[in-house]
Amino acid sequence: MIVIVTNPPTSELPVLRRVVRSSTIDLIADQLRNAIYSGSLEPGQSINEVRTAELLVVSRPSLREALQRLISEGVMTHAPGRGVHVSRMRASDIDDVYAVREAIESQAVRLIIRHGRSVHRISTALTELERAIEDNVARTIGDADLTFHHALVASSGSVRLSDLMKVSMVHTRLLSLSDERGYEVRCDLIDSHRELAEAVAAGEESRSLTVLARIMAEAASRLHDPEDGLEARVVRGREGEASVDDQWLRLRESSQ
Amino acid sequence: MIVIVTNPPTSELPVLRRVVRSSTIDLIADQLRNAIYSGSLEPGQSINEVRTAELLVVSRPSLREALQRLISEGVMTHAPGRGVHVSRMRASDIDDVYAVREAIESQAVRLIIRHGRSVHRISTALTELERAIEDNVARTIGDADLTFHHALVASSGSVRLSDLMKVSMVHTRLLSLSDERGYEVRCDLIDSHRELAEAVAAGEESRSLTVLARIMAEAASRLHDPEDGLEARVVRGREGEASVDDQWLRLRESSQ
DNA sequence: CATATAACGTTGTCAGACAGTGTGACATTC
DNA sequence: GAATGTCACACTGTCTGACAACGTTATATG
Structure with missing residues (x-):
């Protein structure tokens, strides 16, 4: 329950900004993208799902969802059976x-x-x-x-x-x-x-x-x-x- | 193990195309994208994860991974707590x-x-x-x-x-x-x-x-x-x- | 040395679970 | 009767655990 107290009561409502809730997937994807941009994750480096998920303290499914974002951006690459790597440019x-x-x-x-x-x-x-x-x-x-x-x-x-x-x-x-x-x-x-x-x-x-x-x-x-x-x-x-x-x-x- | 049989054995290898295995996620995303393009899925329509997964005969996690692709493409939209919808353009x-x-x-x-x-x-x-x-x-x-x-x-x-x-x-x-x-x-x-x-x-x-x-x-x-x-x-x-x-x-x- | 085999790590996919959140129906209050 | 409160239901968000399929590396074998 949110109670908005204004004084005087007849005044305009205080300016309330729309509450933004970033999804976990967004946050994970951002982390990974920034890690690549900053060079912490090198091109060609493969993402170990279990280890990476532990590192980020999220579950493997959540990490995998975030990886799909990066794959779709072309920032990571999927090799069937071999998992996901940071894209290496040729x-x-x-x-x-x-x-x-x-x-x-x-x-x-x-x-x-x-x-x-x-x-x-x-x-x-x-x-x-x-x-x-x-x-x-x-x-x-x-x-x-x-x-x-x-x-x-x-x-x-x-x-x-x-x-x-x-x-x-x-x-x-x-x-x-x-x-x-x-x-x-x-x-x-x-x-x-x-x-x-x-x-x-x-x-x-x-x-x-x-x-x-x-x-x-x-x-x-x-x-x-x-x-x-x-x-x-x-x-x-x-x-x-x-x-x-x-x-x-x-x-x-x-x-x- | 792949065995390539050629006759005569000294001849050129037959033309073999690289085997492409599309990932399940790719396939699901393609289905959904085409459904949108063809108008089967209307703008604003929300995706019921359980029902859609059943329809495609895949698990909910797999569907969710595919949805992340479409979200990243801007073709679907995520509303926290309310799930995923086909993007409605303004x-x-x-x-x-x-x-x-x-x-x-x-x-x-x-x-x-x-x-x-x-x-x-x-x-x-x-x-x-x-x-x-x-x-x-x-x-x-x-x-x-x-x-x-x-x-x-x-x-x-x-x-x-x-x-x-x-x-x-x-x-x-x-x-x-x-x-x-x-x-x-x-x-x-x-x-x-x-x-x-x-x-x-x-x-x-x-x-x-x-x-x-x-x-x-x-x-x-x-x-x-x-x-x-x-x-x-x-x-x-x-x-x-x-x-x-x-x-x-x-x-x-x-x-x- | 090349090849087969075994062992292990990892991915791909799934089922199940449960708290959090949104939604609509209904009751209640002023 | 409009606004507010309550409740039940549906669905999402996230996690755990599981397991077969696949890849990779080490080991054995001819």
Whole structure:
């Protein structure tokens, strides 16, 4: 029984937010997704159901349900009889993932310009990216990079695009993590990103899309052949603390 | 143990295709997805776990795992304590779904032109669409329309885009089905679709994208307000047999 | 060394259980 | 009679336990 006491009694009801109850499955999936994004779970690593369930203090059925979410996202892979593994990306996945990202982000740019959305979050993310590059830590730069691109998509106002972007971020991370050469990141990405942000802010659609395409192509080609841009200074790192807010990659609450 | 008997023994191995074993979960999810696409399961309809599991002759845990797939696709919705329902689309979803479709299909166009992919499947699908329009059955036209758009994306050669498109097809169908005015389809869509196919075949990127954007905008606006294009002849229908091949909406085998 | 066999761990699937929650019918109160 | 309280029922959310099928590794065998 909930009693709402207001004083004076004739006043408006206090502002009550809708109670959100995340399902256990959501929580488990979030944990696993973040573990992958942060590198705690490596590509190819197989998930022992009993052990993992114990670790998360949930039952095996609950864990299995959560795994289906990640499988459907393409973040984990099911091999019949052999269980579930963290997806390992191959060379052929590089272009595919970046094709999806170009799809999502191009559309985001179009929507932002079409509807004149605020680009505030984008500029903020750009500043963060600049700071991260000064720190010169591969993982930090990678995080800031993806955060920037997510800010772009979030600014579009499309819930579905934003959700897809979150999944694509994990895919992108998996591309880096699946490369035996280790995590690596380009330092000169700030110029193109600044140009993108400017073009979007200025409402220049076709220039934005051109720059975006170039960013995607460069990122993909760097993964294909890291020695590609010889003059580009590069930061490498095998590990490094992930600076991910736990809530960050949570997908939209599934309840209506 | 697999023994391959060849005669003569020195000859080439017979062509053996990799054995694909779809997991039970895949099969259940496919069934449910197709049931939604074909209209057997209506938007808002809730899934009684016990009854549905009995119907499919699987256990409740297996069904629940499959439901997680569909929830993650956005095709079903979870309401805590109230179980799982077929997603019901609202007016605000119309633009969102079509934004995603424009994202996917625009990128497909770019990829096809960039890599000079064959447009054979697209022309075939266009012919099918013409035939469907002659039949003048709302559902058939709707199917052929979506099949055309999927052919476009499949031609891009991107597995991920193609998967996303399949999900978006179900979303699109849900938009129509969620509308209490019933299923309805425009007859004049053939012209714009033919123009799109031609532009793509001719490698004219910017014209293709323009036409595509127009197609999406028109489809969305028709859902927002069916009386919009007064001069456009329209076929309406509340039901109608779905002409979907059972295999059609199967997502990529999840095993690597 | 290659092959067969055995042993073990793990997955795939199920039945059963039970507390928590939602829902609708009915009674009650002001 | 509208709002509130009560009760019973149905269903979900989650867990335990079980077991056959499958994979994998170690061991034995020719």
